[in-house]
């Protein structure tokens with residue numbers, strides 16, 4: 299398997315989409331799928347699908363297509379879904395609490411192991427511990443956490459990120475509306491619903 303840096307980020311995104319399609323096929327007890335059918339279900343061209351999967355070796359059999367279980371297992375390995383990946387969340391306000399209440403990350407292979415806030419308060423109905431910022435470094439180190447979700451106000455985001463990176467976080471899902479400065483080895487994916495709405499709004503004009 300080539301080093302992760304050689305694989306385009308968009309291909310990695312598409313792996314998650316292929317994985318969802320494969321999950322549906324498994325639920326419907328489908329054993330094999332052609333690249334054309336899987337590509338259609340994922341909304342991509344089959345040349346694109348084959349190119350994305352080729353990064354991970356020869357996964358299908360010519361004429362027979364892909365074994366659904368085997369391909370899903372391989373993609374799960376690549377995406378780190380086959381073991382529960384611990385994630386921490388920083389900033390337990392409106393958005394952070396809502397994310398903590400969502401129980402669906404676990405079945406996708408992620409577990410919010412703990413949350414941190416300047417003013418920690420338990421979120422009713424949620425078992426995830428909400429801890430003080432002073433406990434964050436030790437928690438990251440002891441639990442070998444590599445991923446964090448950031449839902450603090452923009453004004454505090456960079457300083458929280460500096461701490462996260464210093465203590466070993468390598469991937470950040472950022473909800474704060476600010477551009478984060480991180481070293482090259484750290485990946486940031488930013489989610490901004492306002493940008494997405496703006497984009498949609500262009501198309502309804």
Ligand SMILES: NC(=O)c1ccc[n+]([C@@H]2O[C@H](COP(=O)([O-])OP(=O)(O)OC[C@H]3O[C@@H](n4cnc5c(N)ncnc54)[C@H](O)[C@@H]3O)[C@@H](O)[C@H]2O)c1
Pocket residue numbers: 388389390391392393394414415416417431449450451452454455458472473474475489490491492
């Ligand atoms: N990306 C999106 O689509 C989207 C949508 C909603 C909100 N947001 C953003 O998410 C962030 C949170 O929004 P919210 O409505 O939950 O805000 P909020 O004020 O309800 O919560 C923020 C929480 O962060 C904590 N906090 C503040 N500074 C901190 C620091 N330095 N370290 C640790 N904790 C800190 C506060 O104590 C509070 O609990 C904001 O930046 C907001 O703009 C983004």
